[in-house]
Amino acid sequence: MSSGPLAGITVLDLTHYLAGPFGTQLLGDLGARVIKVEPPAGDLTRSVPPYFVGDDSAYFLSTNRNKESVVLDLKIEEGRDLIRSMVAHVDLVVESNRPDVLERLGLGYDALAGINPAIVMVSITGFGKDGPYADRPAYDAIVQALSGVMSLTGEPGAAPVRTGVPIGDLAAGLYGVIGGLAALHEARTTGQGRHVDVSMLDGQISMLSYLGAYYLASGDIPPPQGRGHLSNPVYRSFQAADDQFVMVCANTQKQWEGLCRAIGVERALTDPRFATMGSRNEHREEVWAIVEPAFRTRSVAEWLEPLRVHDVPYAPLQTVDQALTDPQVRHRNMVLSFPEHGCDLIGNPIKVLGNDRDQHRWPPALGSDTAAVVEEFGPVLELGSAR
Numbered sequence: 001m002s003s004g005p006l007a008g009i010t011v012l013d014l015t016h017y018l019a020g021p022f023g024t025q026l027l028g029d030l031g032a033r034v035i036k037v038e039p040p041a042g043d044l045t046r047s048v049p050p051y052f053v054g055d056d057s058a059y060f061l062s063t064n065r066n067k068e069s070v071v072l073d074l075k076i077e078e079g080r081d082l083i084r085s086m087v088a089h090v091d092l093v094v095e096s097n098r099p100d101v102l103e104r105l106g107l108g109y110d111a112l113a114g115i116n117p118a119i120v121m122v123s124i125t126g127f128g129k130d131g132p133y134a135d136r137p138a139y140d141a142i143v144q145a146l147s148g149v150m151s152l153t154g155e156p157g158a159a160p161v162r163t164g165v166p167i168g169d170l171a172a173g174l175y176g177v178i179g180g181l182a183a184l185h186e187a188r189t190t191g192q193g194r195h196v197d198v199s200m201l202d203g204q205i206s207m208l209s210y211l212g213a214y215y216l217a218s219g220d221i222p223p224p225q226g227r228g229h230l231s232n233p234v235y236r237s238f239q240a241a242d243d244q245f246v247m248v249c250a251n252t253q254k255q256w257e258g259l260c261r262a263i264g265v266e267r268a269l270t271d272p273r274f275a276t277m278g279s280r281n282e283h284r285e286e287v288w289a290i291v292e293p294a295f296r297t298r299s300v301a302e303w304l305e306p307l308r309v310h311d312v313p314y315a316p317l318q319t320v321d322q323a324l325t326d327p328q329v330r331h332r333n334m335v336l337s338f339p340e341h342g343c344d345l346i347g348n349p350i351k352v353l354g355n356d357r358d359q360h361r362w363p364p365a366l367g368s369d370t371a372a373v374v375e376e377f378g379p380v381l382e383l384g385s386a387r
Contacts, residue, residue, distance in 0.1 A: 003357045004031025010090040011183070013033065013067065016043050018140070018166060020096035020124050020201060021063035023173030028066030029348035031357070035086070035373060036067045042366040053343045056363065064363035065345060071367035074105055086377045087112045087119055092180050096124040099134050109195040119193040122180040124172050127198035138167040138200055147204030152211060155226040171203040232277060233284035234259060237317055238292060242299040245317040248307070256280070258310035261293040338362055
């Protein structure tokens with residue numbers, strides 16, 4: 001099953017729940033061997049309701065493809081000894097425990113580096129390894145709230161809401177993969193590993209992006225973004241005659257002109273208030289007073305062709321079922337079929353041209369690989385043993 005640019009890399013996965021498993025699944029998708037270590041009761045997400053395929057929840061299945069499962073009790077010395085033995089042979093350790101948990105078990109970075117100086121460890125936590133919040137528990141919605149991301153999500157004047165997808169968890173998983181691969185590249189060159197410290201809150205602060213920069217440059221606090229954009233009144237969704245929405249992103253002057261022609265409001269092209277993006281943004285209410293009624297004259301389906309003909313970036317606002325049957329999504333293999341399990345899974349978004357794998361391992365049953373891994377990595381090595 002191992003193929004792809006990370007073939008030959010072995011990852012020890014000590015993560016649980018969402019952020020870490022999402023990141024290690026990407027590593028497995030790209031060809032790394034990922035050995036997932038679970039406690040005797042299994043990853044907590046195996047039992048998350050409401051949907052199950054066999055004994056495992058859909059939640060668990062969404063982030064544990066292309067992995068092996070080993071059951072170890074790290075509360076006992078035998079379990080910790082096997083981890084030490086494995087570390088002598090693996091390249092990357094990814095963990096998502098509270099700070100100092102592994103240190104108390106004798107499995108912190110310094111201890112593991114004593115076994116394998118080239119080992120790279122990625123620690124994914126809510127707030128990082130240090131700072132006044134380091135010991136606090138954190139979940140996706142917690143970091144969305146603290147980071148300001150939640151204050152930007154929702155319609156102006158309404159209560160703030162979290163993003164519909166768990167962006168705090170998912171971003172942390174992505175940043176963990178980026179940091180881990182960067183440190184792994186260095187270790188391959190120098191023989192010296194690194195400890196990569198990834199915070200969910202840091203990730204959300206970084207994703208404030210231009211909205212954070214707007215505040216730092218002006219002192220103005222960005223409001224909820226709703227379905228629009230602070231810089232452009234026609235970068236937003238518009239409601240059509242069938243009460244459905246079409247998203248339009250007319251960013252350039254050419255696209256603005258195309259939009260006006262597509263929806264039949266050519267008169268706006270000669271209005272000096274709308275001559276530039278800056279002036280349109282200053283008169284955004286007047287822009288909407290012209291554009292919104294025009295969109296209400298036809299259904300979304302009827303608008304798609306005129307927008308396409310006039311080269312205006314557009315998209316119908318799709319529900320999840322529509323998105324997962326979209327021809328572009330299917331063409332890109334973003335839905336993987338596992339007919340023997342009677343269930344599909346979301347695919348890998350990273351396409352390595354000429355080397356995309358066409359086979360994937362179904363998420364493992366709890367402990368399905370324990371015996372084989374114990375046999376492979378025994379006998380236990382002592383601290384300080386060479387790789």
